[in-house]
Amino acid sequence: MKCSHQANSLVPTKNGFFCNAHGSSFTLEGKVKNPPATGNLKEYKLEITADTVNVMV
Numbered sequence: 001m002k003c004s005h006q007a008n009s010l011v012p013t014k015n016g017f018f019c020n021a022h023g024s025s026f027t028l029e030g031k032v033k034n035p036p037a038t039g040n041l042k043e044y045k046l047e048i049t050a051d052t053v054n055v056m057v
């Protein structure tokens with residue numbers, strides 16, 4: 001949930017993610033929609049079981 005521009009925390013919206021530092025926005029899949037960010041959001045693999053979700057870093 002960190003912006004790829006300068007690592008500000010992102011705000012989730014119904015259409016994706018918004019950075020209120022400089023106005024970048026991202027799709028729900030983490031692709032850049034509006035600059036100044038030029039890189040997509042970092043992706044992590046998940047391991048999901050019946051009762052846990054592990055983020056693989």
Ligand code: FES
Nearest residue numbers: 003005006019022
């Ligand atoms: S830190 Fe997000 S747009 Fe600059």
